[in-house]
Amino acid sequence: MSSKASITVLRPREEVERLWRDPHYRTEHIEGAGATVRFVQAPGDRGTEIHVELGQSARAGKLGQAVQKLRGSEPLSKAKDDLRRFKQFVETGEIPRSDAVPEGELLERKFKQRPAQPLTQDELQKVGA
Amino acid sequence: MRATVWSGRNKVQVENVPDPKILNDRDAIVRITSTAICGSDLHLYDGYIPTMKKGDILGHEFMGEVVETGRGVQNLHVGDRVVVPFPIACGSCWSCKHELYSLCENSNPNWGMAEKFFGHATAGLFGYSRLTGGYAGGQAEYARVPYADIGPIKIEDDLADEQVLFLSDIFPTGYMGADMCDIKGGEVIAVFGAGPVGQFAIASAVMLGAERVIAIDRYDYRLQMARNRARATDIINFDENPDVVEQLKELTAGRGPDAVIDAVGMEATHGHGAMFAYDRTKQANRLETDRPFALRDAILACRPGGIVSVIGVYGGLMDKFPSGALMNKGLQLRAGQCHVQKYTKPLYDHIRDGHIDPSFVVTHRLPLGNAPDGYETFKHKQDDCMKVVLKP
Numbered sequence: 001m002s003s004k005a006s007i008t009v010l011r012p013r014e015e016v017e018r019l020w021r022d023p024h025y026r027t028e029h030i031e032g033a034g035a036t037v038r039f040v041q042a043p044g045d046r047g048t049e050i051h052v053e054l055g056q057s058a059r060a061g062k063l064g065q066a067v068q069k070l071r072g073s074e075p076l077s078k079a080k081d082d083l084r085r086f087k088q089f090v091e092t093g094e095i096p097r098s099d100a101v102p103e104g105e106l107l108e109r110k111f112k113q114r115p116a117q118p119l120t121q122d123e124l125q126k127v128g129a
Numbered sequence: 130m131r132a133t134v135w136s137g138r139n140k141v142q143v144e145n146v147p148d149p150k151i152l153n154d155r156d157a158i159v160r161i162t163s164t165a166i167c168g169s170d171l172h173l174y175d176g177y178i179p180t181m182k183k184g185d186i187l188g189h190e191f192m193g194e195v196v197e198t199g200r201g202v203q204n205l206h207v208g209d210r211v212v213v214p215f216p217i218a219c220g221s222c223w224s225c226k227h228e229l230y231s232l233c234e235n236s237n238p239n240w241g242m243a244e245k246f247f248g249h250a251t252a253g254l255f256g257y258s259r260l261t262g263g264y265a266g267g268q269a270e271y272a273r274v275p276y277a278d279i280g281p282i283k284i285e286d287d288l289a290d291e292q293v294l295f296l297s298d299i300f301p302t303g304y305m306g307a308d309m310c311d312i313k314g315g316e317v318i319a320v321f322g323a324g325p326v327g328q329f330a331i332a333s334a335v336m337l338g339a340e341r342v343i344a345i346d347r348y349d350y351r352l353q354m355a356r357n358r359a360r361a362t363d364i365i366n367f368d369e370n371p372d373v374v375e376q377l378k379e380l381t382a383g384r385g386p387d388a389v390i391d392a393v394g395m396e397a398t399h400g401h402g403a404m405f406a407y408d409r410t411k412q413a414n415r416l417e418t419d420r421p422f423a424l425r426d427a428i429l430a431c432r433p434g435g436i437v438s439v440i441g442v443y444g445g446l447m448d449k450f451p452s453g454a455l456m457n458k459g460l461q462l463r464a465g466q467c468h469v470q471k472y473t474k475p476l477y478d479h480i481r482d483g484h485i486d487p488s489f490v491v492t493h494r495l496p497l498g499n500a501p502d503g504y505e506t507f508k509h510k511q512d513d514c515m516k517v518v519l520k521p
Contacts, residue, residue, distance in 0.1 A: 010223045046223060048269060088235045093201065094153045096275060098253060100182070100263020101238040102152065110242055115184030115254065116265045116386040117132065118149040118273065129152045 002020040005076060007083040009090055010047040014127035019090055020050075027086055039094050050086075052079055077107045102127040131521070132186045132269030133500040138176035143498050149265065149273035154201030157277030157389070158177065158212060164191035164267050165292035166503050166517045167298060169394070169442045170326050171256065174377060174504055177395060178444050180242070180259035188268030189215035189255040192290060192296040196214070196231035196282075202278045210279035212468035217253035217264060220279035231466035235261040236276065237278040243414045245433060246445075251466065262457055268500055270521045282473040291518060292480055296330070299516075301472035303329025303392065307337050308472075309463040310388035314338040317381055319430065320361070321373075321423040322392035324350040325516045327492045330358035332391045332485055343380060345373055358489045377430040386434035391422035394441025406439040411448065421447040428462075430453050439464035482521050490516040497521040 009016050016031045016037050020023045026050070030037065034055030042049045054075055088095050095104035100113040121125070132146045149158055167190050173177050183386050192212040195205050203320045205211065217501050218230035236253035237243060241248035243260045253275070255265015265272065274281060303326045309317055318334040320327050334342045340362075343374035344355035347368040355361040365376050378385055381448040397420050407421045427437050437460055455462060479485055495503050505519040 008223075010221070015472060049243055057256055062206075063429065087484045088219075091233050092155070092276070093219045095216075096154060096219075096236050096238050096253065096264040097152045098238050098275075099171070099186075099265040099273075105238045105240055107241070110239075111193060113239075114462050114482055115134075116183050116187075116263045117134065117184055118147040120147050124150060126402075129150070 001077060004052065005079045005083055006049060006051045007041050008046055008049050008086050009087045013041050013048045016048040016090070020086070025086055025089055027082035029075065030082045032080060033075045035079065044052065049082060050097050052083065053093055054079060074107065081105050097127075097129070102129065130270035131497060132265070133188060133497065135173060135181055135185045135187055136183050137516045138312040139174060139484050140327075141501050142468070143459050143483075143500055146269075151199045151270050151475050152195060152273065153275060154199040155200050155276050155278055156199040157195050157197045157205055157281070158197040159191070159213060159272050159281075160196045161191050161193040161270060161272060161521050163173060163193070163294050164186045164188050164269075164521065165520050166268070166293060166500070166507050166519070167376075168326060169257075169510055170504070172395060172442055172444065178258050178260070179246070182259070183261075185256065185258070186265040186269055187256045188266035189257055190294065191255075191267030191272060192284070192294050192297060194276075196222065197221055198277065200346055205281065205283070206279055207328045212284060212293050212473070213255070213267065213272070214280045214282075214296075214301075215255055215257075215298045216280075216466060216469055217255065217262065217275050218279055218470055219276050220470075221318075228468055228471040230468040230470040232468075233368065239263055240308065254466070261442075267518055268497065271496070278391065280470060282477060284477075286481060288480065289488065291491050292486055293477065294518065295490070296436040296469075296473050296476055296480075297432065297465065298469065299325045299490075300329045300476055302326050302440050302467040303331075303468045304333040304367070304472055304476060305465070306330040306390040306392060306438050307333035308340075308485075309434050309438040309465075310334065310339075312337040312339050312388070315340045316323075316387040317341045317343070317384075319345060319377055319386035319427075320355075320390045320392055321352065321427055323348070323355040324392065327351075327390075328355060328359045328490055328515075329390035329487070330392050330440065331355055331361045333465065335360045336479070338480045343377065343386065348510055351515065354489070354515065359422060362419065367474040368372060374430045381432070385430050387432055388436040388438060389427040389431045391423045391427045391437065391439045391441045396420055397422035397424075408448065411429065421450065425451055428460060431458070431460055433458040436461045436463060440467065442466075492519055493517040497518055
């Protein structure tokens with residue numbers, strides 16, 4: 001089972017490292033998983049690669065992984081959510097929300113999606129929109 | 130508001146749903162004045178695109194009036210008349226910066242899911258399953274438009290809705306099909322499928338300087354429109370003679386067309402005999418999602434060293450892909466959901482300058498409430514149906 005996740009962000013390395021430390025852009029699951037994070041200048045005009053490797057404590061055995069999957073708390077998938085959201089926030093200034101996934105990219109939503117139609121007032125409040 | 134929702138295979142209905150709200154700063158809400166049913170909506174209707182859910186609002190070809198904007202939208206104002214491109218694109222990722230808008234790296238919030246199907250996720254699309262983000266579509270009274278500062282094009286002339294509505298998808302899609310053929314003047318281009326996208330691929334190939342354009346379909350009314358309105362020079366009706374490859378070679382004295390456009394996609398019907406039975410059975414049993422007759426013949430017919438341009442929609446996997454012909458004939462295979470935002474401005478200029486009036490494809494106009502009839506008529510090509518426009 002891989003414990004690595006990575007993404008490329010279209011910004012210079014210094015800016016990516018600075019924003020990574022900015023609490024406004026905080027990647028809580030990666031922080032909480034005791035991960036090592038490397039920033040590498042991407043080839044050509046691609047920006048910056050972020051490579052995350054989860055710490056030993058975040059890895060689980062086969063049974064543990066199954067439980068984590070069911071609870072939607074699998075550390076690697078949560079780390080991937082974090083990376084997606086970081087990229088989206090840095091590049092576009094917001095986290096894209098759809099009607100099926102109103103919170104934005106979210107592991108817990110993967111198998112529990114809404115119909116693609118607008119949210120009711122109650123639902124809007126629940127997702128903090 | 131009222132909206133057209135998917136409720137299972139071959140079933141859509143118009144229902145009351147909540148009105149859309151601004152969810153992000155770069156959103157806008159559009160009151161829809163015209164919206165159309167697309168051939169690719171039929172793949173959803175027929176149940177061949179995975180990850181649809183009961184209650185999904187359909188529709189990705191729409192235009193209307195801006196009624197609300199988020200704080201981050203400076204270029205649009207309440208009252209503006211806009212056409213909305215079907216891909217949702219952020220405008221600031223690497224793909225968008227390179228005008229590959231349908232490959233936007235940020236607009237699809239189901240990235241993790243889509244990656245499992247396609248290796249990578251692609252842009253969010255309106256009304257087109259969870260693989261493309263799970264966004265509500267525009268066959269409705271209102272729609273929420275994310276990244277409204279990038280996509281919508283303002284219409285500032287007194288052109289009718291039907292003249293500009295197709296900037297949302299089928300005109301740019303057909304145009305991109307021709308654009309990918311690298312037409313420099315004097316080519317022979319063959320277009321599989323004379324549906325609405327095929328009509329615009331033909332018209333665009335002519336506009337770009339192709340010398341001959343061959344339309345291929347099984348419906349005479351579509352071939353007549355291809356000849357009379359889109360200006361195809363030749364037509365092939367494969368109901369009369371199913372050997373399309375042979376006919377294309379005959380029309381080009383053995384060379385084959387310089388480029389072939391597949392404007393058919395995953396539900397092709399011109400296979401015949403044993404091959405058709407084989408693919409249709411596998412598809413019905415969900416062992417393959419895509420019936421590949423058009424693409425197979427496109428590859429077999431294309432002249433050595435030519436280009437095969439795929440704009441018909443495919444959703445999964447196909448059998449018996451002619452890899453030997455592709456490789457040994459040195460063909461270039463190009464494809465994609467249209468990068469609509471790249472084409473809206475130049476094509477709007479073509480419409481304004483009178484080079485083309487895209488409304489020629491419209492055959493049916495219905496109130497939104499009759500959307501279910503529209504889907505049936507369009508699916509079964511009843512009443513010489515080419516394009517259905519719905520009025521909310």
